[in-house]
Amino acid sequence: MNIKTASRRHMTLLEVMIAMGLAVMxxxxxxxxxxxxxxxxxxxxxxxxxxxxxxxxxxRLSMILPRAxxxxxxxxxFYFFTxxxxxGFFKAGSTNLVFTFDNGVMLDKDFSNHVLARLYLDPQxxxxxxxxxxPKRWNPVGLTSMKKEVxxxxxxxxxxxFYVPPEKDRSKWGVASKPLEIKGPWVNxxxxxxKQLPTLIKVELVKKVGKEEKPMTFAFSxxxxxxxxxxxx
Numbered sequence: 001m002n003i004k005t006a007s008r009r010h011m012t013l014l015e016v017m018i019a020m021g022l023a024v025m026x027x028x029x030x031x032x033x034x035x036x037x038x039x040x041x042x043x044x045x046x047x048x049x050x051x052x053x054x055x056x057x058x059x060r061l062s063m064i065l066p067r068a069x070x071x072x073x074x075x076x077x078f079y080f081f082t083x084x085x086x087x088g089f090f091k092a093g094s095t096n097l098v099f100t101f102d103n104g105v106m107l108d109k110d111f112s113n114h115v116l117a118r119l120y121l122d123p124q125x126x127x128x129x130x131x132x133x134x135p136k137r138w139n140p141v142g143l144t145s146m147k148k149e150v151x152x153x154x155x156x157x158x159x160x161x162f163y164v165p166p167e168k169d170r171s172k173w174g175v176a177s178k179p180l181e182i183k184g185p186w187v188n189x190x191x192x193x194x195k196q197l198p199t200l201i202k203v204e205l206v207k208k209v210g211k212e213e214k215p216m217t218f219a220f221s222x223x224x225x226x227x228x229x230x231x232x233x
């Protein structure tokens with residue numbers, strides 16, 4: 001009777017070292033791909049977050065600026081002008097815009113319909129919107145309530161541009177707005193003595209993203225402006 005004996009083979013040190021080397025290579029490759037995928041995911045999240053913030057500020061401005069109140073409004077609470085502040089609550093040397101707009105129907109009745117607003121940069125480089133009730137509803141005794149909304153962070157610069165269409169005969173449309181002594185169709189300052197709305201407004205920002213500075217421009221028409229654009233045939 002033949003009896004088969006099982007032989008036991010032992011791994012040599014060289015084979016162990018080769019196996020360990022292969023395992024290290026596999027783990028290193030997997031770690032590299034995992035790190036690469038994780039880096040891509042974080043970059044996608046950053047881009048999505050930045051895109052959301054940019055869309056938010058554009059959408060918010062589009063809900064505010066085109067609702068600027070006309071100087072001919074019956075409530076007589078028109079304000080629309082720019083100013084440059086030395087500091088304090090605002091970023092030093094930056095330009096801000098003061099205007100009245102129709103806020104629609106809100107749960108807080110003090111901030112419904114016409115409200116006074118200021119669009120500005122604060123010392124923390126944030127684009128902010130401050131709103132108050134219309135001055136006609138201010139309490140003669142005590143402080144007037146205010147709401148502050150941060151629209152966008154990391155904003156290095158804020159600048160406004162206003163468009164004034166050329167002077168043309170608008171009498172047949174029933175409009176007789178006073179002429180403005182402004183040089184150029186686009187200006188960066190809008191004085192309170194103008195006492196009327198521009199036809200178009202551009203809000204120009206410089207946002208800091210990491211070490212880069214990215215310009216952003218938002219343009220809106222103001223439907224309540226008396227000076228509308230007339231196209232010649």
